[in-house]
Amino acid sequence: MTHREILEALTGLLLAMFVAMLSSTVVSNALPAIVTDLDGSQTGYTWVVVATMLTMTATTPIWGKLADLFSKKLLVQVALVIYSLGSVVAALAPSMEVLIGARAFQGLGVGGLTALVQVVIASMVPPRDRGRYSGYIGAVFATATVSGPLIGGLVVDSALGWRGTFIIGIPVAAIAFVVLQKTLHLPTIKRDVKIDYDGATLIMGGISLLLIWVSLAGSSFGWVSTASAALVVGALVLIGAALWVESRVDEPVIPLRLFRDRTTALATLASVMIGVAMFGATVYLSQYFQLARGMSPTEAGLMSVAMVGGLLVSSILSGRVISATGLWKRWLVGGMVLVIAGIALLGTIDSTTSLVVVGAYMAITGVGLGATMQNLVLAVQNSTAPEDLGAASSVVAMFRSIGGSAGIAALGAVLAHQVTAKVTDGVAALVQSGKVSPEQVAEMQHSTGDIPDLAALPSPIRALYEASFGEAVGHLFLSAVPFAILAFVCILFIKEVPLRTTLGPTVAETELEAGSR
Incomplete structure (x- = not known):
């Protein structure tokens, strides 16, 4: 395919990727309204998010394997249809049970899109040129991340309500379907299929x-x-x-022989640790801005521009330089150094830290993540035989999602425990000092893990809650630092092999090194 043909097909792929990323970020600001409208519980609140993540993560390697057996274009289109059907049911859901089921079904499509976009790009473009296109994926990832909460907040406040957050992705999915039908032309290798x-x-x-x-x-x-x-x-x-x-x-779903390759094994382990550090810590930044700094959902979304802007710039820049030089390890190493530094610095924040300082720390973290995430997949694809490309790419994505899921849950439990302990002790002290009456405390009782309405709290308790949450979020980032360090160690031991300039079978590392420019 020519550069123009690749860009045309890439437009449809990036629209599909945008839909996949948007599905998880756009609903975040709608969750309180959803739970209230459908009489849901705190467990239901959690499962609206977890249901999609669970099916997405569990099916990612299966989609990758199917990409090694069937038409990749057809599979991307099937994933778009599954996503759209799940979105329609979610938008019309009469109860939390139906909504959670629809989100789980939607996750099947999101898992396909997440895995297949990387696989299709790898099938179109040689590894040496793939960096520049991976940069575009990073840019779309950043755009969906920053625009999702903003779009979600606007839609929830509009006449569409929370149900509109599930509808707005459908037109984008339809456009992606049509664009791919017209522009994506990949040969389908016919062979005996054994699933x-x-x-x-x-x-x-x-x-x-x-x-x-x-x-x-x-x-x-x-x-x-x-x-x-x-x-x-x-x-x-x-x-x-x-x-x-x-x-x-x-025909295994996950060929175990992949892990005999040192690059794949270390990159997979690094992906788990990056998932824990990145998703597990940064997902709570929006809550930090709302609950520790008193911002609105829209304002909290705007604050994420600092991290996403850094991610956007570094993903595009690193991709272009890697394509020009064929060397990628220095970007992974440098990126992880910045991630460790950024997360460690975010570990020092509390409810009084200057927002300019917080934004600077977020930008450092974003620059590091942009240089690391997509290029880790690129390193694996470069050392993988074409027949295992789908499986290898999806394995890395799957383990990053597993790490992210585990990180969100485990660090969330730490956060809830710390906030509850600090608020309980603080309220007791306020009552004892006479600043708050027992009657006021009784009126504000709510179940553990619920997000309080800060505006409705007495001023002393609101100040206590903001201070407790701000300090707890700082501890949360410090908890994520060891995982980022482990990812850094894994990356250090990955052996750099210059990127191949062909789509053909892999050759010996010594041959690649001898012929590298």
Whole structure:
């Protein structure tokens, strides 16, 4: 394909990626309204988010494997249709149960889009030229991240209400479908198809149990409890059975031979740690601005421009330079140094930190993430044979999502525990000093984990809550630093192989090094 043909097809792919990213960010500001309107509980609030993430993560490797067997264009279009159907049902949902089910179905399509866009680009473009196009993916990722909460806040306040947040992505998905039909022309390799249904079922079951555990432990049941033990043991049994099946079938969903390659094994482990550090910590920044700084959802969304702007610039710049030089490791190493520094600096914030300073720390983190995320996938694709490209790309994405899911749940439990403890102790002191009456405390009682209406709280309690939340978020970032350091160590041990300039089979590393420019 010529550069123009690639750009035309890339337009449809980026629209599909935008839809996938938007589905998770646009609903964030609508959740309180959804729970109120559908008489939902705190558990339901959690599961509107977790349901999509669970099915997305569990099915990512399956989509990747299907891309190695069937038409990639057809699979992207199928994923768009699944996403759209799930969105329609979610928009019309009469109850929390129906909404959560629709979000789970929607996640099947989001998982396909997340995995397949990378795979299709890898099929069109040689690794040496792929950096510049990966930069565009980073830019779309950043745009969806920053615009999602803003669009969601505007839609919720409009005549469409919260149901509109599920509708606005459908026209974009339809445009992406049509553009791909007209512009994406990839050869479909005809060969005997053998789908590993047993392995796929076991992998989905094991990952699902694991994500259910990290999502609900600490809120619905204790981290050390019978329910936790049952879920962990069940997940380990299913994953162990999946590994046994995958090592014996002809067409495994996740070819275990991939992990014999040092780059793939280390990149996969680094992806888990980056997922924990990135998603687990940064997802709570929006709450920090709203609950510790008293901002509106729209204002909190605007504050994220600092991080997303850094991510946008570094992803495009690093992609272009990598394409020009063929060298990528220095960007991964430098990016992780900035991520560690940015997260450590964010660990010093509280409710009184200057917003300019907070924005600067976010920008440092964003620049580091932009140089790291997409280029880690690029390194894996460069060392993978064409027949395993889909599986390898989706494995990295899947493990990053697993790390993110685990990080969000575990660090969220730490955050809730710290805020609850600080507020409980502080309120007792306020009552004892006479600044707040017992009657006022009784009126504001709410279940653990609920987000209070700050405007309705007595001034002393509001100040206490803002200070407690701001300090707890700082501790949260410090908790994420060790995971970022582990990712950095993994990246240090990845051996740099100059990017290939062809789409053909991989060759020996020594041959690549000898012929590198």
